Amino acid sequence: MQIGPYLIDPPVVLAPMAGVTDLPFRQLCKKLGAGLCVSEMTIADATLWHTEKSRLRRDHAGEAEPVSVQIAGYDPQMMADAARFNVDHGAQIIDINMGCPAKKVCKVDSGSALMKDEKLVGEICAAVAKAVNVPVTLKIRTGWAREHKNGLVIARIAEDSGIAALAVHGRTRQDLYEGDAEYDTIAAIKQALSIPVLANGDISTPERARYVLDYTKADAVMIGRAAQGRPWIFREIAHYLATGEKLAAPSRFEVSRWLLEHLDDLYSFYGEGRGLRVARKHIQWYCQDEEGREAFWTAINRVTDASEQRAKVAAFFDGDIGYATAA
Structure with missing residues (x-):
């Protein structure tokens, strides 16, 4: 799949997820086969750009190209300014968020709430695309309500x-993450457009990825929640798409090595105190x-204590504190 000057190969993309797709996680997913990773x-709002959270979210030190940064907002000029600001800080692709269904995002008329105002959608997309000399992508849902699928x-x-x-x-804003994703709307969108289309929603196995690509004719799949605690899903899907064969599941040693590497990167990126807290959810996902x-x-x-956290994780995978392979 080609996005501007960038070849996305393999066509397996990490979806932007707030609180998840930070730099350490993106780096690990790229190492394990993702063709593109989109930031949180x-x-x-420019008044928030100099907070610690914003500073960390635009940290791309050592990140493999291309660097894709998602921006969220409701005002075309503010979005254009945000796009320029992020390009100045290393973004090589700008992604516009019109897919997030979270209440705190939608209540300020951002995310998937924007799909209710088709005129504003066009104004935001045009303003951002004209503001920067890098490719601009967009993430949407199938509509803002089940009765209003205007995707x-x-x-x-x-x-x-x-x-x-x-x-x-493949869900509306109203659906949140409930029920099954549907792919008919994605297929219709792909048939109508000449630009690349990425299919997202309930893609959690290599076989499902193959099915969705065949069904929708999309150019790539986008993986979200299925990558939480399982960043190796990208190499599994990429291998299956390329060969039709399934990779063997990673060994306990490999999973332990990747998790410990992830923890070390979190401690380094956030500092040990905050890194320890961020790590807790990832540890839970890896061990689910x-x-x-x-x-x-x-x-x-x-x-x-970060050292103790790391040691307990290592011991769990070594079998020293009750580890056993799930049946």
Whole structure:
């Protein structure tokens, strides 16, 4: 898949997820096979750009190209300014958020709430595309309500406004993450557009990725929640798409090595105190299928020292504190 000057190969993309797709996680997912990783959303409000959270979200030190940064907001000029600001700080692709269904985002008329105002969608897309000399992509849902699936209309507006590629989550804003994703709307959008289309929603196995690509004719798949605690899903999908064969599941040693590497990067990126706190959810995701996980999570959540946290994780995978392979 081509986005501007960038070849996205393999066509397996990490979805932007607030509180998840920070620099350490993006780096690990790229190492494990993702063709592109999109950052956590950054707010278009310039008064927040100099907070610690914003500073960390625009840290791209050592990140493999291309660097894709998602911006969120409701005002075309503010969004254009945010795009320029992020390009000045290393972004090589700007992604516009019109897919987030979270209440705190939608209540300020951002994210998927923007799909209610088709005119404003066009104004934002055009303003951002004209503001920067890098590709601008867009993430949407199939509509803002089950009775108002206007994803195809929005998609056409986006293409006409200069958007270089479009990611579509197969649910409406109303659906949140409930029920099954549907791919008919994505297929209709792909058929109507000439720009690349990425299919997103419920893609959690290599077989599912192949099915969705075949069904929708999309140019790539976008993986979100399925990558939490399982960053190797990208190499699994990429291998299956290329060969039709499934990779063997990673060994316990490999999972432990990747998790410990992830923890070290979190401690370095955030500092040990905050890094320890951020690490807790990732540890839980990595261990979600392991026997003894509940007792382990209880123990690990009480730890307040990064070295101790790391040691307990290593011991859990070594079998020293009740590790057993899930049946």
